[in-house]
Amino acid sequence: MTLFDVSPRVRDLHGRLTAFMDAHIYPNEAEFHRQVNEGNRWEHVQLIEDLKPKAQAEGLWNLFLPPSSDPDGKYGGGLTNLEYARLCEVMGQVWWAPEVFNCNAPDTGNMEVLARYGTPEQKAQWLTPLLNGEIRSAFSMTEPEVASSDATNIQASIVRDGDEYVINGRKWWTSGAGDPRCTISIFMGKTDPSAERHLQQSMILVPMDTPGVTTERMMTVFGYDDAPHGHAEMTFENVRVPASNMLLGEGRGFEIAQGRLGPGRIHHCMRLIGQAERALGLMIERSSQRVAFGKPLAGHQHVREAIAHSRMEIDQARLLTLQAAHMMDTVGNKEARGQIAAIKVVAPNVALKVIDRAIQVFGGAGVSQDTPLAMMYAQARTLRLADGPDIVHTETVAKEELRRHGVSMRRG
Structure with missing residues (x-):
């Protein structure tokens, strides 16, 4: 293929x-x-x-x-x-x-x-009901007290105590936590602060009804709360879970994150391209129906330019995303990290441009609740931050390109 x-x-x-x-x-x-x-x-x-x-x-x-x-x-x-x-x-x-x-x-x-x-037991307890759509889940990684764009900054602790782990920390933007069917969260924290920088963190399964797990508040994005899905700020105070809830083993949190965030990022980009296509379709429909200064909006050059640039940019973003997906399939997520990083920058920014143009064509209706454009804009803007901000992914692209050309970034 x-x-x-x-x-x-x-x-x-x-x-x-x-x-x-x-x-x-x-x-x-x-x-x-x-x-x-x-x-x-x-x-x-x-x-x-x-x-x-x-x-x-x-x-x-x-x-x-x-x-x-x-x-x-x-x-x-x-x-x-x-x-x-x-x-x-x-x-x-x-x-x-x-x-x-x-x-x-x-x-x-x-x-x-x-x-x-x-493990087989973890799959039976959590994966099967998730695949059946019987429960929902959350992912607890970002923290309000540190710059979480550098995941090594994470301060939440996961400490072994006999047959259990004790978890303490404060997380926010825990997406999915607002849904009452959310029964499990994957939690990232430090198991060994003295280990090598990328071997300090681990991921562990935390049932949401465990004592000490508290939802402090639901976050909003430009005023949208995304109910009933939602994004929570949560505290974990002396939360005890079985040692068997550890994923893959202590110190392997970054390894898991690499396997998780690659597909997660590309899924976001795919959906963003769909959002951009939707916005372009709405822009074209509106420009054919509304009349200003004696002719349909589509008759004005600046509107046609908005349509043309949107078409070109969406197609470019789509091809870049398909290339990244192809590489993930053929050489693996690790080798495709440069391409994944590139689309994570390109797709949200393209979607924002196209949605913004559609809002201009719609005028006041574009920022109201009468069209999906305002919410689409809020979501696209969030995805310039979620799963890593633009600058982190831009740095990854640069490093991969320099490495490809054999250029060292270290002195000596």
Whole structure:
């Protein structure tokens, strides 16, 4: 399969997924927001629960898990990263749609971690119900007291005490923690502060109902709380979990992070391209309907330039993302780190540009609740920070390029 080919299986899935979105997702956007905003905002949305069996019946379930994470084909859809990219883009056009297909963050990343690194007991207890859509999960890594763009700064502690580990720390932006079905979090902290810099951290499974786990507040992004999914600030005070909850072993947190964040980052980029496509479509629709200064908005040169630049930039971002996905499939996440870093910078910035142009074409409606553009902008802006800020990924691209040319960054 070359970079530009689409297998018959993916072509079929793409057609069925697009039809599902047209029939069940786009027509229900207003209903989704109505259900979220009536009663308790932090309860599950019945609309999504009703759509999940339909998606399963269509074979549109757990499509994200690649063969490298599931070599026996026991858990996922068996699609490569390159194949899934085309489907993830379609789902990403509506921010809540991926959950309908059990392809939502942070669950996808957590499921990949469990599939790759979990013990048989951990998989039975947590991976199987996640894959079945019975529970939700969270990922606790970022901390408010330190610059978490450098993950070695993390101060949360994980200390062995007999057959248990004792966990202490404060985390924020723990995505998914607002959902009442969130029953497990993957927690990153230090097990050995005296070890080599990248061997100090470990990841451990923390059930959310463990004594000492407290949700302090739900964070907002430009005023959006993303209910009922949400992003929490949490404290972990003398939280005790069985030693068997450790993932892979002490000091292997960065190794796990490398395996988790690569797919997580590329999934974000795929969804962002879907958001940008949606924004461009809305821009074109609006420009054909509205009249200003005696002609449709599409008749004005600056609007046509906005459309043209958006088309070119989206296609560039898509090709770069497909290239990264192809490399992940063929040479592995570690060797593809430069390409993954590049798309993590490019995709959010392209999406922001396109969404911003669409907002301009819509005028006041573009920043209101009457279109999805304002929320799309908030989410795209967040993804210039989530899973690492632009500058960190830019530095990775530069280092990889210098290494490729044999240039040393050290004196002497």
